[in-house]
Amino acid sequence: MKNDKPIIYLDNAATSWPKPPAVWEAMERTMKTSAANPGRGSHQMAVQASRVLFEARKRLARLFRIGNPNDIAFTLNTTHALNMAIQGLLQPGDHVIATSLEHNSVRRPLEALKRKLGIEVTYVATDSQGVLNPAKVIDAITDKTKLIAATHSSNLLGTITPIGEIGEIARSRGIKLLVDAAQSAGVLPIDVAGMRIDLLAFPGHKGLFGPQGTGGLYIDPNLELEPLMQGGTGSKSEAPEQPTVRPDRYEAGTPNTVGIAGLSEGAQFVLKETPEAIHARELHLTFELMEGLQAIPGLTILGPDIGIERTAIVSFLLDGVDPSELAFLLDQQFGIAVRAGFHCTPLGHETAGSYETGAVRASPGYFTNESEIVSMVEAVKEIKRTLHGGRS
Structure with a gap:
């Protein structure tokens, strides 16, 4: 409120607001009735918490045309998801292609791996309006190119990247495609199979109308990443190594069940609208x-x-x-x-x-x-x- 007048909120690219009432109602309901640790117990509250997470995965899978909901790992935000993808995939000597529109959530992990692992990075230039010519991506490919990382839509210019064309280029050459969907998830149609997306990083708090502190990473079933974090998962607790079963492998520690309950309702709102x-x-x-x-x-x-x-x-x-x-x-x-x-x-x-x-x-x-x-x-x-x- 400003001088007793409602605020005019035009910062939805950072975090969407307001949220559909079902979002915060679900969060309140979950906090009151089922905010136990999912996957960590067999009592009814823990089981209900697990159902909250799985329902959210199912709704997100429907939205992004993902075959198996367990190929979605929940994260804190898009930045967390992008770091999981980049740090979990790349090895010394790998070459990465990115664009001149990338957010620091892509650029900084790549630059960090340049220093630590010696990976090579090529930033393909767009024109001044952010329009990318896919031919420039082809020109940048080398025999060491492991990954193409591209924003689906620029958070500065609003330009929409031709992900489908880039996906075809990547798939035909055996290169993995990572898409930053921070500005597109919930707003633009996304079909991970049809667009040849191997890794999709998305936020819960923007176009999906969920709360802050939620997001996710889709990982193609034929792709294995080294987990960004190791720790408790509630499964294979006797083993000293992180389990291989999904999504547990990529979700160490207690998840944000209350937030994910809100994200689930946000995804349902998008599916309906x-x-x-x-x-x-x-x-x-x-x-x-x-x-x-x-x-x-x-x-x-x-x-x-x-x-x-x-x-x-x-x-x-x-x-x-x-x-x-x-x-x-x-x-x-x-x-x-x-x-x-x-x-x-x-x-x-x-x-x-x-x-x-x-x-x-x-x-x-x-x-x-x-x-x-x-x-x-x-x-x-x-x-x-x-x-x-x-x-x-």
């Missing part, structure tokens, strides 16, 4: 926001032009105004929540030409309404008038 309908709603709002902002003199929108398919991300610069100051004023004077800075993707800002300044990012969500879009545009206009001494 469908990613196609959610994306259509968000894209309509995104184009409305872009249309209003681009009419402001001196304002530059990053990423694809209006009318071109994208996710609900609108990053922009306003001449003569620091992005952090603009975001601060939107919050303090108008109660509008956006995000300014580098959005954990310096690669993306280098690609877009905004590395020196960063940018303001507004990201509508499924529950945003048209009047809030109008308020955002009018607020930016007012801030510009104020800072520029009445000049438009």
Whole structure:
């Protein structure tokens, strides 16, 4: 709330808000009735907790067209899932192809393995709007290429990567494909088999409408990773090694059962509404926001032009105004929540030409309404008038 007015929340690319009521109702219900350790006991509360996890796996498997729900390992977030995939797969001497749009959750683990293991990394450049030519991926492949890591949609530009084409390229050459679905899970249709995805890292707290501290990693049944963590799983406790059975192998320690209960209901909400309908709603709002902002003199929108398919991300610069100051004023004077800075993707800002300044990012969500879009545009206009001494 700001001055007794509801906040206008346009930071859904970071965490979606508000959540469907069923999400927090399920979390409260689970905390009250079945928040025991799943897989660690045979009493009824532990059994019910296990059911919560399996129901969530089944719903996520339906959403992503995954054959076996046990090929989904729950994680804390997308970053956790990406680290599991990257650190669990790569060996000394391996070569990795990534894109110039990658989030630090991909770049930093890769750069760490460059230092530790001597892996090689090639970042394939997109154009300034984030459009990737798959032919450049082919050109970057060597006889040592083990993995292609690609964001499904840029968290700065909203550009959608042609994952299906990249998947065909990878599969035909025996290379594994890791997809960062931080901005696409729940919003864009994902079919892991049809898109030739070997590893899919996704968040619970964004397009799946779950709580923070939830996410997952799909691991192709023909692919084995070295576990990122070792520890208690409730299975094969007599063995000194981590069990091989899935998903236990990749889920050491007590899981976030309450959070996963919320994620399960978020996934169910997406299944009911469908990613196609959610994306259509968000894209309509995104184009409305872009249309209003681009009419402001001196304002530059990053990423694809209006009318071109994208996710609900609108990053922009306003001449003569620091992005952090603009975001601060939107919050303090108008109660509008956006995000300014580098959005954990310096690669993306280098690609877009905004590395020196960063940018303001507004990201509508499924529950945003048209009047809030109008308020955002009018607020930016007012801030510009104020800072520029009445000049438009």
